[in-house]
Amino acid sequence: MESLGDLLKQMPGGGSALRQADKLMAELLADPLVEKLRSKYPELNDAIIRLNMNKIYQCTKEYRNCSNCPGLDNCPNDFEGHYTELSCETTGMLVQLNDRKVPCKRLLARQAENRIRSRVRSFYVDEKALSRGFSADEIIDKDLERVGAVGQIISYINETKEHGLQPEGLYLTGSFGTGKTFLMCYMLHELAKAGYTGAIVYMPEFVEDLKSLMHEQGKLKETVDMMKETDLLIFDDIGAENLNPWVRDHVLGAILNYRMNRKPTFYTSNYGLDAIEQHFSFTNKDGDELHKGQRIMDRIRPYVQAVHVTGHNKRGRK
Template identity: 75%
Template structure:
């Protein structure tokens, strides 16, 4: 934005510049915004405005810019998403005008949204599900068949906001495309707004990536520690991964063992709990190991509320 000083520099010198400066002062004094400023601070007079011409000019110009806001990305003000606000104090019987920069509503909204997003980590999950806005009406009524499950999600969110992290997580079970991941992303987004951190992990791709991390112990340790410590951990589509004993016993087992009685772990799956136990009991390397599957389930089953998500398959629909 061009300041009044820059504007004056572009004018001719001599008497003409004085005349144009007086004209600009007259325009400012006639501006309704300046009139409101003078009404609010009757101690101000034309001389005070004259001595602070640049401040008052910027105040008026930025207010007009905000009134006709072209959007945060095209903000014409000196500092994106901020406008000048004037205040007045009397010092030694002389009125003094002070200016300060104030964040606009759009800037505050974007900053708040950035803070929300910074609390959520996503591993192999389509981030558009986390970036899109949500509404309770959409959650409840987009598919009447899943309304009961949606109410249980909303109840969990309310309980967590009111009482803090729950010891019990959620286990969303249901057929393909009923919106289990969508509901979990909504839960993460709402609780991130309340200050909780979270991570959502798409299990099939995560397990494949873990195998390559065997050769990167630093990265593996950092990932596992983050999943242990985050407030809310969601394993998305658990049961669809191709497990090996190391992932099951040393990675998943370690994460779940740490989180028991500390922080809730949540899941989405096409399997019920009994079917998931059978899945964990068999690996391509060691075959049937029922006791190891049961041991892992002992870290899941007692710590979740099962929510059945019914409805139509929405994948591929426009």
């Protein structure tokens, strides 16, 4: 954005710069924004305004830019996402006009959203689902059949905001494409705004990657420790993964054993709690191991509220 000095240089007739300055001074004095500034600070006489023409011109120019904002990425102001704010300070007979850069609402909103995103980690789940903000009414309107499930999740969010982390998580079960992952992402986003950290893990791909992490012990420990410590942990589409005993007993079991009675864990699945126990009881390597499936379920079933998500399949729909 051009400064007042640049504007004066562009005017024809370099020898008449003083007259041009007088003209700009007159325009500033007639500007409603300057009139508003003077009504707030009556001590701003013409002499002080002339002395601070550059600051005042900058302020009025940026105010109008903001009034016709083209978006944060196309901000025309000198300091992106900021505008000039003026204040007047009087000490004895000395009147001083001060200027400072103030972040605009759009920048503050983006910074707040970035802080929210920094609290949530996603493993193999579309991050767009985590960043999109929806109201409760919008979520219900998307599918009235799942109003009961939405009500349970909103109650859980409100309870956590009011009383802190709950001892139990949620176990969302239902048919394909009913929005279980979406509802968990909504919960994560809402609670991240309240300051909680979280992670959502798509189990089928995570389990496959764990096999390669067996040979990277440092990275494996870092991943497992993060899942142990994050405030809210979601295992998405559990039951769809190809389990092996090591993943079940030494990774998933270790994470759940640490989190129970400490922090809530959440699940989405096409299987109910009884069916998921059968899934945990069988691995391709060792076949049926009912006691090991029960051991995992002892770390899941007592620590979740079951939520049945009904509705139509939304995948592939716009």
